Amino acid sequence: MEAYFDNSATTKPSKEVVETMLKALTIHYGNPSSLHRKGVEVEKLIKASRRQVAKALGVKDEEIIFTSGGTESNNAAILGTIAAQHRRGNKIITSSIEHPSVLNVFKYLETKGYSVVYLDVDRKGKIDLHQLEQEVDENTILLSIMHVNNEVGTIQPIEKIRQILNNSKNKIILHVDAVQSFGKLKMNPSKLGIDLLSISGHKIHGPKGIGALYIRKDLKFTPIIYGGGQEIGIRPGTENVPGILGLGIASAAIEKEIDDGIQKMVQVKERLKAGILSEIKDAIFNGCQGDESAPHILSISFPGIRGEVLLHMLEQDEIYVSTGSACSSKKSSQSHVLKAMGLSEEEIEGAIRFSFSYQNTIEEVDYVLNQLKKHIYDLKKIMMKR
Structure with missing residues (x-):
């Protein structure tokens, strides 16, 4: 998938x-x-x-x-x-x-x-x-x-x-x-x-x-x-x-389908957010909740995990995410957004952005959550051996 x-x-x-x-x-x-x-x-x-x-x-x-x-x-x-x-x-x-x-x-x-x-x-x-x-x-x-x-x-x-x-x-x-x-x-x-x-x-x-x-x-x-x-x-x-x-x-x-599109994105976002925060220990949600947050963007920090490493592990499963803005993702400097928000270096380094469209499905969310848990577990296991 x-x-x-x-x-x-x-x-x-x-x-x-x-x-x-x-x-x-x-x-x-x-x-x-x-x-x-x-x-x-x-x-x-x-x-x-x-x-x-x-x-x-x-x-x-x-x-x-x-x-x-x-x-x-x-x-x-x-x-x-x-x-x-x-x-x-x-x-x-x-x-x-x-x-x-x-x-x-x-x-x-x-x-x-x-x-x-x-x-x-x-x-x-x-x-x-x-x-x-x-x-x-x-x-x-x-x-x-x-x-x-x-x-x-x-x-x-x-x-x-x-x-x-x-x-x-x-x-x-x-x-x-x-x-x-x-x-x-x-x-x-x-x-x-x-x-x-x-x-x-x-x-x-x-x-x-x-x-x-x-x-x-x-x-x-x-x-x-x-x-x-x-x-x-x-x-x-x-x-x-x-x-x-x-x-x-x-x-x-957009003009014709915005209501339905927003509803679909909210369902996908909330399903993934709830799954990550309940099933992955120490995961931190970044940003606002509810009506103060856009329906298509979810930022989560995994302290102790390098976001870039996790991104490439997910890529092997044909799961495509980002560590932040596409315009600055190839630069070595840390996210100026997360810095300005007061996140720690560990939280910034472990940040992953999931962003959705009306085309995404609940089945995709469940697949991503399953693979994400496996990779986080494997990375933490490797770190404990060091």
């Missing part, structure tokens, strides 16, 4: 997405900027995909800009806001547990003279709202925050964050990295007071190399790429038609 429990890293594209992309490569291959029929038909398909993404988010079609993925969306949101709003202030805020595509932009902006604040988090990965209240002032122009943490699944309280920002005399722009929440949580950016929001195709059974950025209508925003004027001049360049159409199909599926 194969059990793919690394869906936060990437998901398997759906059959419908693959079929749509194949048609885009073999039939709908015209350039959407061309004036002839081949170009016009592709332009119509792109408009339909934009409508599908917008509908899944509950926003207007013209508020969706296609990008190459979550990293570009995050970079564009932050740098485009800074370029347009810099005269109003130079203070920007984020958290200490953001994705590298946010953290590294903020580190860069520090070198350019911006005053950067990295909010602390508690043991569960929740930001310090009191610290946010203290830091927000008339010089603050932007807060960039992750909706769902990609390593532990903690959900940040976006509504409360927006309320705090609204108490400031200055109009503070709110950017939300929703790469791990789109398709897993119900949300509406405009109702939550979100000004910019990033999503990625390959996290929702769509293709890699495509994403989108929601930009609230009438928001003052400066493009960071210049070219032929595609995507209303905000993201120029010949469109990735197969990717855009694939993202549209994946977004349409």
Whole structure:
């Protein structure tokens, strides 16, 4: 049996997405900027995909800009806001547990003279709202925050964050990295007071190399790429038609199946979590419980066990998991997320992330739990002999 429990890293594209992309490569291959029929038909398909993404988010079609993925969306949101709003202030805020595509932009902006604040988090990965209240002032122009943490699944309280920002005399722009929440949580950016929001195709059974950025209508925003004027001049360049159409199909599926999908992921997650914590001694759950935790991410530490070793042992059984973020898993440094949460070195080293999709089953959970117990037992037995 194969059990793919690394869906936060990437998901398997759906059959419908693959079929749509194949048609885009073999039939709908015209350039959407061309004036002839081949170009016009592709332009119509792109408009339909934009409508599908917008509908899944509950926003207007013209508020969706296609990008190459979550990293570009995050970079564009932050740098485009800074370029347009810099005269109003130079203070920007984020958290200490953001994705590298946010953290590294903020580190860069520090070198350019911006005053950067990295909010602390508690043991569960929740930001310090009191610290946010203290830091927000008339010089603050932007807060960039992750909706769902990609390593532990903690959900940040976006509504409360927006309320705090609204108490400031200055109009503070709110950017939300929703790469791990789109398709897993119900949300509406405009109702939550979100000004910019990033999503990625390959996290929702769509293709890699495509994403989108929601930009609230009438928001003052400066493009960071210049070219032929595609995507209303905000993201120029010949469109990735197969990717855009694939993202549209994946977004349409979310809009139709989100309730059922969430329920399936919760069942799988809770079954595995309960099994691990009751049957594997010393296992530690990382993150929040219940409604404060995303339905598709489960982080567990096995103190005394090296997560990387356990990962490869599970791989031999065709069980695929992660030790943390896919973007940083090949680096030797420890997880900055788990460090910020205050975990010990032993807990960080022994952390495994299981992440699910609606395609996972209870049978897979039982198989994973059975093999996991065997490998933990074998590793502890080896360690006792040393």
